[in-house]
Amino acid sequence: MLSGCGNLDQRxxxxxxxxxxxGAGVSLPALPARCRDAMPRVTPRAxxxxxxxxxxxxxxxxxxxxxTADCAAFYDEVKAxxxxxxxxxxxxx
Numbered sequence: 001m002l003s004g005c006g007n008l009d010q011r012x013x014x015x016x017x018x019x020x021x022x023g024a025g026v027s028l029p030a031l032p033a034r035c036r037d038a039m040p041r042v043t044p045r046a047x048x049x050x051x052x053x054x055x056x057x058x059x060x061x062x063x064x065x066x067x068t069a070d071c072a073a074f075y076d077e078v079k080a081x082x083x084x085x086x087x088x089x090x091x092x093x
Contacts, residue, residue, distance in 0.1 A: 026082055035071035039064045 042057040044050070 029078060032071065032074060034067055035074070037067070 040060050042053060042060055044053045
């Protein structure tokens, strides 16, 4: 008969942990400045062959891809650092 109260206590504890976690707020680090840079434009030069223009564009695109990977890795690290383990109902914490 009294086992229902234990379940209620666990639910209330879990709810209070969640309310506290959400109310605590998060202070994110600044986004690296290069993550906000626009992709440079490749414009053809007078008399330049199109394959050269394409080659320069590929170099620029590869740089943007590396920057995107760096920014994604940065935020993956931030996300991992901010993630908190969810309290287990079995341990009561």
